[in-house]
Amino acid sequence: MRWWDIDPVLVLEKDLFPEDAWSRGMFWSELAHSRGPQATRRYVVAEENGRIVGYAGLVASGGQGDIQTIAVARDHWGTGLGARLLTELLRAATAFECSEVMLECRVDNVRAQRLYERFGFEPIGFRRGYYQPGNVDALVMRLSDPATPRNPVNGVQGTETHG
Numbered sequence: 001m002r003w004w005d006i007d008p009v010l011v012l013e014k015d016l017f018p019e020d021a022w023s024r025g026m027f028w029s030e031l032a033h034s035r036g037p038q039a040t041r042r043y044v045v046a047e048e049n050g051r052i053v054g055y056a057g058l059v060a061s062g063g064q065g066d067i068q069t070i071a072v073a074r075d076h077w078g079t080g081l082g083a084r085l086l087t088e089l090l091r092a093a094t095a096f097e098c099s100e101v102m103l104e105c106r107v108d109n110v111r112a113q114r115l116y117e118r119f120g121f122e123p124i125g126f127r128r129g130y131y132q133p134g135n136v137d138a139l140v141m142r143l144s145d146p147a148t149p150r151n152p153v154n155g156v157q158g159t160e161t162h163g
């Protein structure tokens with residue numbers, strides 16, 4: 001993801017996370033840490049015919065990866081794009097030499113949880129009231145050893161992912 005992707009990403013962000021959408025400043029701040037030798041983040045976008053249809057990001061620190069976000073445009077749900085973006089993030093976690101990857105997910109987001117479970121993430125606890133202002137709990141999930149591929153993904157024709 002580059003700075004010029006932020007505007008189209010924000011359109012998707014507001015649609016997909018209406019209660020707690022990230023601001024433009026949050027994306028800028030994340031991208032500021034995603035380039036160069038000291039980079040601690042990897043943000044990717046998926047494009048189809050010049051339109052951004054998905055994006056995802058990971059932060060790495062002290063051998064641990066954290067999935068910051070993963071999102072797919074509604075008209076692309078169920079095409080395997082979520083799995084592809086997650087594969088990209090786990091590849092990045094491996095490049096950052098992470099031995100585990102963590103994430104938080106709304107307890108009511110069953111669709112996302114199924115995606116993570118397919119990749120071997122396991123629930124390890126809850127964070128009460130993690131999502132504000134709705135006061136929704138987060139399920140914390142963990143994947144050990146992201147370098148071990150668990151979920152071969154079919155190609156999604158016509159969709160390109162890049163950083």
Ligand SMILES: CC(C)(COP(=O)(O)OP(=O)(O)OC[C@H]1O[C@@H](n2cnc3c(N)ncnc32)[C@H](O)[C@@H]1OP(=O)(O)O)[C@@H](O)C(=O)NCCC(=O)NCCS
Nearest residue numbers: 016070071072077078079080081082083105111112114154
């Ligand atoms: C969660 C989210 C990223 C999933 O994206 P997606 O593109 O629908 O995910 P996938 O297509 O990879 O997987 C969804 C289903 O499609 C199926 N699928 C269809 N075609 C597929 C293909 N070619 N390859 C792999 N899976 C395919 C998968 O098996 C899966 O089915 P299952 O959930 O019953 O096991 C997406 O729904 C989203 O953006 N939601 C809103 C934002 C959000 O909640 N983000 C997560 C925050 S924690």
